[in-house]
Amino acid sequence: MRQRALIIIPAYNEGSVIDGVIKSVSAELKSISGLTTEIIVVNDGSNDNTKYIAEKNTTTITHMVNMGSGAATRTGLVYAKRNNFDYAVTVDADGQHLPKDLVTVIRELSSGKYDLVIGSRLIDPKGMPAHRVFGNKLLNAFTRLLLGVRVTDSQSGLKGFSKEAIEKIEIHSNGFEFCSEIVWRAKQEKLSIAEVPISAVYTEYSKQKGQSNVNALRIIKSLLIQKIKEV
Amino acid sequence: MIFTKYNILIIFCTPILALFLLRIYDNYKRNKISKRGVIILILFWSLLTIGILFNQQIFHYLDSSNLIESTPLSLYDTVQITAIIFLIYIAFRQTFKIDDLKNKITMLNQEIALTAINEKKKNK
Numbered sequence: 001m002r003q004r005a006l007i008i009i010p011a012y013n014e015g016s017v018i019d020g021v022i023k024s025v026s027a028e029l030k031s032i033s034g035l036t037t038e039i040i041v042v043n044d045g046s047n048d049n050t051k052y053i054a055e056k057n058t059t060t061i062t063h064m065v066n067m068g069s070g071a072a073t074r075t076g077l078v079y080a081k082r083n084n085f086d087y088a089v090t091v092d093a094d095g096q097h098l099p100k101d102l103v104t105v106i107r108e109l110s111s112g113k114y115d116l117v118i119g120s121r122l123i124d125p126k127g128m129p130a131h132r133v134f135g136n137k138l139l140n141a142f143t144r145l146l147l148g149v150r151v152t153d154s155q156s157g158l159k160g161f162s163k164e165a166i167e168k169i170e171i172h173s174n175g176f177e178f179c180s181e182i183v184w185r186a187k188q189e190k191l192s193i194a195e196v197p198i199s200a201v202y203t204e205y206s207k208q209k210g211q212s213n214v215n216a217l218r219i220i221k222s223l224l225i226q227k228i229k230e231v
Numbered sequence: 232m233i234f235t236k237y238n239i240l241i242i243f244c245t246p247i248l249a250l251f252l253l254r255i256y257d258n259y260k261r262n263k264i265s266k267r268g269v270i271i272l273i274l275f276w277s278l279l280t281i282g283i284l285f286n287q288q289i290f291h292y293l294d295s296s297n298l299i300e301s302t303p304l305s306l307y308d309t310v311q312i313t314a315i316i317f318l319i320y321i322a323f324r325q326t327f328k329i330d331d332l333k334n335k336i337t338m339l340n341q342e343i344a345l346t347a348i349n350e351k352k353k354n355k
Contacts, residue, residue, distance in 0.1 A: 059348065060348075061345065061348045062347070063340050063341070063344050064340055064344070065336075071337050071341065074337075075341045078345060079345060082345070
């Protein structure tokens with residue numbers, strides 16, 4: 001039986017780019033043989049035309065209200081779990097990731113060696129704005145200090161999950177702090193983690209949509225609360 | 232004299248603190264908080280209780296060590312301290328309730344979305 005992979009695209013107000021992202025991901029997935037793939041968009045209560053554009057192109061799960069990217073990713077992972085997918089890969093909806101990197105993550109996952117594969121922008125941060133590099137490194141340091149997990153890019157939106165990871169990782173955060181939480185939960189569940197170098201495309205649009213350094217402070221605060229709650 | 236201001240503070244606060252400690256124990260029994268959570272909360276409120284029970288000694292110690300330059304406790308201060316303790320409790324309670332509510336809304340949102348997509352797939 002062919003293995004099945006689910007591509008999860010959490011989206012909030014991405015009407016202007018979502019069409020292009022779905023089409024480019026879909027085209028790239030054709031290069032993978034021996035694997036059945038499905039793309040889902042988790043529309044996180046967008047108030048633009050994201051839902052309508054996504055529905056025209058692929059399966060779209062819609063949150064009635066905006067809950068945050070963590071909540072949207074969790075919905076995608078629950079969908080993968082309930083529909084018995086072998087792999088799940090999350091991709092940003094703002095077009096920041098190159099579809100070929102998605103294929104790299106899937107190939108690494110299907111090798112069967114790892115449960116969580118992180119597409120790391122910081123192994124080779126060429127083209128990444130300096131302030132983004134700083135903000136991400138700060139969050140990596142914090143993730144390591146507070147959660148005890150050492151990865152080069154804890155905030156990457158391109159992550160791959162094995163079947164075991166889909167079943168075991170439960171995200172509790174609703175906001176952007178879910179990125180660090182995923183690696184934390186993977187460590188708690190003793191899952192194997194790998195990182196593969198990826199490129200990140202920074203357009204004016206993705207710069208506006210991505211996490212700012214001010215958001216980094218909010219992430220740190222949320223992770224601290226999460227950690228205290230679990231003490 | 233029994234009714235010193237320090238004793239009034241104890242009379243005001245001890246029943247409230249005892250009630251909080253009982254509530255924590257009750258919540259733990261009903262599986263509303265984890266074992267670790269109950270330890271942290273009991274430790275926090277117990278420290279406050281000890282502080283209240285020995286408020287006179289603490290005040291004198293701090294005063295004699297020149298750590299505070301405050302006038303002795305007034306009756307108004309005792310009411311204020313009781314109110315602050317009560318507000319800390321309310322803040323704790325509200326924070327946990329809001330967090331719990333947020334989680335429930337998220338789960339509800341998720342279930343509605345997943346049920347809707349399943350229905351849609353069935354109808355296709």
